[in-house]
Amino acid sequence: MNTVDPLITDTASRFFADTCTHDAIQRAEDMGGAPALWAAFAQTGFPWVSLPQECGGSGGTLVDALEILRLVGYYAAPVPAAETGMLGGWLLSQADLALPEGIVTVVPGNTRDTIALNTDGSVSGVAHMVPWGRSAEQLVFLDDQQVVSVNVTDAEVQPHPSLAGEPRDTLVFNRAPAQVGAAPDSVNAISFRLRGALSRVALMAGAIEKMSQLTVTYTNERHQFGRPVAKFQAVQQHLVWAAQDAALTRMAAEVAGLGAQDGDAAFEIASAKLVANQAATRATKAAHQAHGAMGMTQEYPLHHYSRRLWTWRSEYGGVQEWARWVGDLAVGQGADGLYPLIASGSSSG
Amino acid sequence: MRFTPTQLGDAELELQREVRAFLAQELPPGSHQPGLGMSARADRAFSAKMAERGWVGMSLPKQWGGSDRSAVDRFIVVEEMLRWGAPVGHHWVADRQTGNVILKFGTDEQRKRFLPAICRGELGFSIGMSEPDSGSDLASVSMRAERGDGGWIVNGTKIWTSGAHQNDWFICLLRTHPLEEGGSKHQGLSQMLVDLNSPGLDIGPIPFLNGEHHFNEVAFTDVFVPDENVVGEPGMGWNQNTAEMAYERGGPDRWLSPFSTVEQLLREVEGTEMEQRACELFGELTARWWALRNLSLSVARLIDEGEAPSVESALVKEMGTRFELEVIEKLVEFVDEELTPDADSLFHRLLAECVLTGPGNTIRGGTIEILRSVAAKGLEGLPA
Numbered sequence: 001m002n003t004v005d006p007l008i009t010d011t012a013s014r015f016f017a018d019t020c021t022h023d024a025i026q027r028a029e030d031m032g033g034a035p036a037l038w039a040a041f042a043q044t045g046f047p048w049v050s051l052p053q054e055c056g057g058s059g060g061t062l063v064d065a066l067e068i069l070r071l072v073g074y075y076a077a078p079v080p081a082a083e084t085g086m087l088g089g090w091l092l093s094q095a096d097l098a099l100p101e102g103i104v105t106v107v108p109g110n111t112r113d114t115i116a117l118n119t120d121g122s123v124s125g126v127a128h129m130v131p132w133g134r135s136a137e138q139l140v141f142l143d144d145q146q147v148v149s150v151n152v153t154d155a156e157v158q159p160h161p162s163l164a165g166e167p168r169d170t171l172v173f174n175r176a177p178a179q180v181g182a183a184p185d186s187v188n189a190i191s192f193r194l195r196g197a198l199s200r201v202a203l204m205a206g207a208i209e210k211m212s213q214l215t216v217t218y219t220n221e222r223h224q225f226g227r228p229v230a231k232f233q234a235v236q237q238h239l240v241w242a243a244q245d246a247a248l249t250r251m252a253a254e255v256a257g258l259g260a261q262d263g264d265a266a267f268e269i270a271s272a273k274l275v276a277n278q279a280a281t282r283a284t285k286a287a288h289q290a291h292g293a294m295g296m297t298q299e300y301p302l303h304h305y306s307r308r309l310w311t312w313r314s315e316y317g318g319v320q321e322w323a324r325w326v327g328d329l330a331v332g333q334g335a336d337g338l339y340p341l342i343a344s345g346s347s348s349g
Numbered sequence: 350m351r352f353t354p355t356q357l358g359d360a361e362l363e364l365q366r367e368v369r370a371f372l373a374q375e376l377p378p379g380s381h382q383p384g385l386g387m388s389a390r391a392d393r394a395f396s397a398k399m400a401e402r403g404w405v406g407m408s409l410p411k412q413w414g415g416s417d418r419s420a421v422d423r424f425i426v427v428e429e430m431l432r433w434g435a436p437v438g439h440h441w442v443a444d445r446q447t448g449n450v451i452l453k454f455g456t457d458e459q460r461k462r463f464l465p466a467i468c469r470g471e472l473g474f475s476i477g478m479s480e481p482d483s484g485s486d487l488a489s490v491s492m493r494a495e496r497g498d499g500g501w502i503v504n505g506t507k508i509w510t511s512g513a514h515q516n517d518w519f520i521c522l523l524r525t526h527p528l529e530e531g532g533s534k535h536q537g538l539s540q541m542l543v544d545l546n547s548p549g550l551d552i553g554p555i556p557f558l559n560g561e562h563h564f565n566e567v568a569f570t571d572v573f574v575p576d577e578n579v580v581g582e583p584g585m586g587w588n589q590n591t592a593e594m595a596y597e598r599g600g601p602d603r604w605l606s607p608f609s610t611v612e613q614l615l616r617e618v619e620g621t622e623m624e625q626r627a628c629e630l631f632g633e634l635t636a637r638w639w640a641l642r643n644l645s646l647s648v649a650r651l652i653d654e655g656e657a658p659s660v661e662s663a664l665v666k667e668m669g670t671r672f673e674l675e676v677i678e679k680l681v682e683f684v685d686e687e688l689t690p691d692a693d694s695l696f697h698r699l700l701a702e703c704v705l706t707g708p709g710n711t712i713r714g715g716t717i718e719i720l721r722s723v724a725a726k727g728l729e730g731l732p733a
């Protein structure tokens with residue numbers, strides 16, 4: 001089993017703990033970005049982990065990249081790590097296109113999108129909900145089997161916030177010059193969607209874990225009726241349920257990540273996103289309830305995690321989409337294959 | 350607290366194949382009425398067949414008739430048996446916990462007497478913890494043992510005793526030393542092995558809500574228990590009992606009970622217009638089972654690494670049994686019509702049984718409320 005290089009966990013944890021203070025995260029939200037934080041993050045090379053060095057990446061495995069994303073979620077780091085690395089960077093490197101120095105973002109795929117490659121090789125149309133669109137250097141998307149990259153300076157940018165106040169912008173292009181590269185068969189709309197879902201699951205695993213820990217600490221410090229509220233069984237129920245969802249999501253994220261390292265892991269990723277979406281809903285509810293009014297303030301950090309979770313749970317597929325996906329696989333296996341699917345996932349029958 | 354993902358190795362996958370082949374041969378799908386997880390029927394012949402393959406008491410040492418297999422190996426056998434709805438009731442308790450208690454706290458003489466017979470699938474055990482006035486507050490048990498000639502004279506009543514009417518032995522928690530003024534109720538308790546055929550034992554059924562005979566009341570009137578049947582140090586039973594409960598938690602028996610029902614639903618809707626309607630439901634349940642199974646498997650791996658993951662087990666059991674009830678609720682919503690226990694459809698019959706027996710899942714072996722207290726204590730030390 002391919003495990004994470006502990007050095008990555010250590011170094012990235014230290015980096016985020018130092019830089020992603022409560023104030024820094026809040027400031028990034030107010031300003032719609034965190035250029036200095038990004039510059040420092042880029043210095044470490046972490047955004048490009050798992051991308052081949054020949055293309056300008058940092059090397060390392062997908063599991064390493066997912067560990068960094070888990071920590072981005074754990075520290076609510078306001079950086080487009082997934083977009084620059086395992087999503088946009090991946091598309092570019094798969095098509096042998098060079099990685100730019102700056103932020104790369106992607107078209108996540110929204111039913112209202114009209115962005116497309118014109119016959120003359122330029123790009124026109126609209127892309128919605130583009131993460132950090134306003135700060136990106138390049139926007140990358142798949143058009144059939146072609147990886148297309150455009151400079152964001154050629155777009156009209158309409159800024160929009162996510163529920164967490166992070167940029168999810170609308171980008172409008174009109175005959176913008178583009179770079180185009182052929183994608184291998186394994187890079188297609190489905191594999192991109194799965195990869196997007198996997199990136200969100202890793203982020204969510206970190207955020208739920210941090211939220212669960214915050215809740216344990218807060219409820220042990222907050223006293224009412226002469227004792228810590230964590231001593232009340234009704235509150236303990238929230239603590240236990242949040243901890244379970246943290247464990248469940250992290251396990252799902254890690255098993256899916258390990259699977260994706262060696263194969264398409266479609267079953268694992270689809271299941272993990274479904275489980276994570278539902279866990280996020282339950283855990284944010286429990287954590288908020290246990291925090292009382294304090295959790296509703298901007299001053300207290302709970303919202304950095306809960307609002308990100310509410311954002312990520314709907315990105316790259318909500319509960320219905322993935323339930324249908326896993327359901328199709330399950331029904332396709334038939335009754336005798338159902339348990340083997342649960343026990344062995346993509347490597348079953 | 351950390352659940353680390355783990356995969357089955359080649360030898361473990363081989364074991365899984367063997368168990369599946371055995372089940373396909375013994376109980377071809379569709380040929381038997383599956384049980385609901387650990388509540389499956391008791392069938393001495395089936396237990397003996399499993400034992401022939403070394404699958405009962407498999408984690409016990411070879412010296413005592415076991416196979417020296419790991420907790421993960423046992424997990425593999427148990428999950429396959431339960432998801433198949435195999436009749437594991439006869440050896441269930443002995444295999445899951447009593448064998449381990451005797452190995453850990455018993456004398457060599459007791460190990461010789463009981464363990465090989467457990468591993469042959471012969472001995473069925475019942476659990477004698479609960480009493481009419483002692484449920485969650487188990488340390489308050491009032492069954493008493495007084496010194497007699499070469500043993501103890503026991504009086505009192507155990508209740509909710511699953512399978513006492515079918516099993517051979519009973520492992521009881523009782524008081525051997527009177528509670529001292531101001532002393533701890535955890536002191537002075539002992540565990541004893543009681544022959545269910547002992548004179549003075551009166552075993553009476555307590556019919557389940559649906560009339561089934563599952564559990565019993567067992568009244569003791571001057572029952573003689575010889576010294577050689579006391580497990581461990583007299584008076585130290587509480588710690589042993591706590592160790593025993595840890596074996597009850599976090600395994601596949603805590604999340605697989607309604608699986609055979611869901612599998613049967615798929616069998617019955619395959620190729621019909623219902624199949625598409627059920628698709629998202631199957632997706633949701635399959636994904637959750639997959640994630641829960643990975644957690645539960647990682648607990649077994651921790652045990653093999655010499656850890657005592659009691660908080661992790663409590664978290665998994667609390668979550669697993671609640672999930673079982675959620676599955677049943679979702680199935681009921683999906684079916685959306687009258688259920689009867691004697692329906693033509695096997696799926697409907699199983700679902701009716703799930704509905705009627707489901708509430709016990711989050712109660713037996715420690716209620717989810719008690720498990721939350723156990724788990725919450727373990728969370729206190731978490732970093733933030």
Ligand SMILES: Cc1cc2nc3c(=O)[nH]c(=O)nc-3n(C[C@H](O)[C@H](O)[C@H](O)COP(=O)(O)OP(=O)(O)OC[C@H]3O[C@@H](n4cnc5c(N)ncnc54)[C@H](O)[C@@H]3O)c2cc1C
Nearest residue numbers: 476477478479484485509510511709712713714715716718
């Ligand atoms: C199907 C089935 C099979 C069983 N088989 C056996 C068996 O073979 N042998 C055996 O010994 N026992 C057996 N039991 C009994 C089982 O162990 C007890 O039911 C269980 O420990 C709870 O005890 P109780 O039923 O007395 O509930 P009580 O302890 O009376 O609890 C009632 C309610 O109060 C809650 N409660 C109690 N104390 C607290 C507290 N401190 N904090 C919060 N909530 C609390 C409980 O969670 C529950 O919701 C079986 C039970 C079932 C349902």
